[in-house]
Amino acid sequence: MHCIRSSILQHLRLRVPVRPVFLLERENVYISKMNFTTGHDGGQDQVLSKVIGLVKNEETADFKKDLLLHSLDRVEIVMAIEEEFSVEIPNEKAGNLTCCTDIASFHSL
Amino acid sequence: MVAKLQVISLCRSLLRAGRKYPDYNIREYTKRRALDGFHMNKNLTDPSKVKEVYAEGKAQLEVVERALKVYLAYPPKTKNIMELKVQ
Numbered sequence: 742m743h744c745i746r747s748s749i750l751q752h753l754r755l756r757v758p759v760r761p762v763f764l765l766e767r768e769n770v771y772i773s774k775m776n777f778t779t780g781h782d783g784g785q786d787q788v789l790s791k792v793i794g795l796v797k798n799e800e801t802a803d804f805k806k807d808l809l810l811h812s813l814d815r816v817e818i819v820m821a822i823e824e825e826f827s828v829e830i831p832n833e834k835a836g837n838l839t840c841c842t843d844i845a846s847f848h849s850l
Numbered sequence: 851m852v853a854k855l856q857v858i859s860l861c862r863s864l865l866r867a868g869r870k871y872p873d874y875n876i877r878e879y880t881k882r883r884a885l886d887g888f889h890m891n892k893n894l895t896d897p898s899k900v901k902e903v904y905a906e907g908k909a910q911l912e913v914v915e916r917a918l919k920v921y922l923a924y925p926p927k928t929k930n931i932m933e934l935k936v937q
Contacts, residue, residue: 754882812858813888820865832859 852904860907861888867914874930
């Protein structure tokens with residue numbers, strides 16, 4: 742459980758372009774590494790598929806309960822996603838994000 | 851009494867302010883230092899201590915914003931190698 746969290750955070754912090762790799766198999770939930778790339782390429786479909794690619798089987802992996810990420814980690818993730826996709830997520834909304842699909846909904850469709 | 855929401859909002863402000871720097875090194879440093887600072891103090895319970903570190907954080911935010919103005923006046927001429935796209 743803790744290795745998911747540390748792997749996610751480690752990958753966020755290094756921000757090296759890596760091919761998606763399966764991190765951990767846990768009750769049929771496959772979580773792949775965030776595929777960070779430098780530069781702002783791709784349209785909305787690619788953006789959405791990137792975010793959805795985060796959690797393969799289950800898109801509603803709750804940050805707090807399933808991935809054991811506390812609010813500071815959530816801040817980090819949201820900031821990383823903001824930077825990656827060049828979107829600004831306002832403060833009030835950021836508090837309500839609990840899973841990856843919430844974050845994906847911020848991209849202009 | 852400092853609320854959790856305020857702490858999170860301070861963290862975001864620090865990260866956002868740090869992002870604006872033209873210099874890659876400073877950007878990375880502010881991000882790293884902000885997150886480390888919050889992680890180190892995340893388990894504090896004593897309210898006066900919490901207030902103290904929160905005030906420290908707020909002061910640092912002011913420093914970051916002030917220094918940003920100076921750095922924006924003299925942006926680096928070449929791109930840092932770490933910012934180049936991997937071929």
